[in-house]
Amino acid sequence: MDGLDIKFPEKPSRFSQKEWEARVNLAACYRLVDYYGWTSTVYNHITLRVPETDTFLINGFGLSYNEICASNLVLIDLDGNKLSDDELPINKAGFLIHSAIHQARPKDLHCVMHSHEVNSQTLAASKSKFLPLTQEGCQMYGRVGYHDFNGIVLRNDEQQKIIEALGDTNHTLLMRNHGLLTAGPTATWAFIRHQHFIRNTEVQLKLMASNAEISIIPEEVLVHTREQFEGGSAQAGAKVRHPEWPAFWRILDKIDETWKN
Numbered sequence: 001m002d003g004l005d006i007k008f009p010e011k012p013s014r015f016s017q018k019e020w021e022a023r024v025n026l027a028a029c030y031r032l033v034d035y036y037g038w039t040s041t042v043y044n045h046i047t048l049r050v051p052e053t054d055t056f057l058i059n060g061f062g063l064s065y066n067e068i069c070a071s072n073l074v075l076i077d078l079d080g081n082k083l084s085d086d087e088l089p090i091n092k093a094g095f096l097i098h099s100a101i102h103q104a105r106p107k108d109l110h111c112v113m114h115s116h117e118v119n120s121q122t123l124a125a126s127k128s129k130f131l132p133l134t135q136e137g138c139q140m141y142g143r144v145g146y147h148d149f150n151g152i153v154l155r156n157d158e159q160q161k162i163i164e165a166l167g168d169t170n171h172t173l174l175m176r177n178h179g180l181l182t183a184g185p186t187a188t189w190a191f192i193r194h195q196h197f198i199r200n201t202e203v204q205l206k207l208m209a210s211n212a213e214i215s216i217i218p219e220e221v222l223v224h225t226r227e228q229f230e231g232g233s234a235q236a237g238a239k240v241r242h243p244e245w246p247a248f249w250r251i252l253d254k255i256d257e258t259w260k261n
Contacts, residue, residue, distance in 0.1 A: 006246045009260045012071060018051045023070040024260055025187040026057050028245075029113065031252050031259045032191060034065035038117040038198070044179070045091070047098040048187050049110040054078055056102065058095065060088030069261045078103060093153070100159035101166060101183055109171060109183040111190035119201045120180035128208070130174060130201065132217060137200030138225035139193070145170040149177035172197060188245045 011020035026048040033039055033046070042064055047056045057073040059065075075084035080095040098112045123130065132141045147165040150158060165173055172193060173181040182197060184190040207214050217225075235243060252259050 027070040030068040038115045040116045046113045061091040104163040112183045113190040116179040136196040139229035141222040
């Protein structure tokens, strides 16, 4: 998957190879969110489509992110109905956000990642927009939508508003007074976009607080740099498309190898 220079653990017999690899990659996302301190205890979600199906993996409701592993992720359908034979509940209300995007963008956004991380929540609570101010932040130029807060997302009519805010080309949403959502064709893409958005936002907030004059990147440079990231030239010379992903796996293995179980 994604040309990764990694070795997947042997799969349990009850899973197909494609589902097992999706489970391992998604479990890595959850553990990395815990590692970086972006969790809200047991809340928020990261969902991932099992390749070539209309089924999705999600966290069991009540598990902390450092308890999630490949085998205890829950399999659901587009309506949030459980398909896996286990006792773990799911937060169906929370899946409303994710299912809206999975249904609207079935060809390119297979992983949807949502967090209430403090830097993105701070920006979301302001009237400011995301400013690409770092090299990595340039990849977000023209790819960020904004969704106004209307209370906890529990109503189906909220889904259309999320779809409209995302549009056809955005992969990231700053949800006002709420949090951050990033999406991508794989778990790797979604996580890396999340990380780069948060890092750029931290820089932006510090600049805003300092009242320093902000160096605005010219539009032609923003577009050029975004294309370098999206086209892969930013990773020129690497063995794999996202060389940081195998490095993330090594970090997780040193902490607790059970995430791959």
